[in-house]
Amino acid sequence: MSQDLKNKVITYLRSLEKPDFEAARGLCAATATVWHNDGKGDETLEEYFEGLKRQIGSYESIRYDIIRQLSQPGEVLQQHVVHVSPRDGRRGEVHAAVYFGFDDAGLITRIEAYANYIPVGQES
Numbered sequence: 001m002s003q004d005l006k007n008k009v010i011t012y013l014r015s016l017e018k019p020d021f022e023a024a025r026g027l028c029a030a031t032a033t034v035w036h037n038d039g040k041g042d043e044t045l046e047e048y049f050e051g052l053k054r055q056i057g058s059y060e061s062i063r064y065d066i067i068r069q070l071s072q073p074g075e076v077l078q079q080h081v082v083h084v085s086p087r088d089g090r091r092g093e094v095h096a097a098v099y100f101g102f103d104d105a106g107l108i109t110r111i112e113a114y115a116n117y118i119p120v121g122q123e124s
Helices: 002-017 023-027 045-057
Strands: 028-036 042-044 059-072 075-086 092-102 106-121
Touching: 002 059, 002 075, 002 092, 023 028, 023 045, 028 045, 042 045, 045 059, 045 075
Parallel strands: 028 106
Antiparallel strands: 028 042, 059 075, 075 092, 092 106
16 A cells, blocks of 8 residues: 555656646545645645646746655655756756655645755755
8 A cells, every 4th residue: 555655646746747737636635735844834735736837837847856755554755856947947956855645545635845945056
């Protein structure tokens, strides 16, 4: 079961890369919530996907490179780097640790993202 959840997270991320927001949304429960370390608190899925569409729409491309995945029943904790290429020619990376919680049906019910954006060539 834990490998299935890891694979669902990978499918979710690959959907965002395309971008296929409907496929990504289909992997989430209707009541799922999202939290980021930006101080704004929880978001509904609708708010989250509105923001993703604006953000990802400004990129020429994005790619998720998974560093590691850890899982136990109903949960996946993942470290990844998102490589972003905005349309203005710059490049950057988002280093993140993300928690995914799942319900008994295998749908994502909670996403908690701890992320830091780093422009390529500028180490922090």
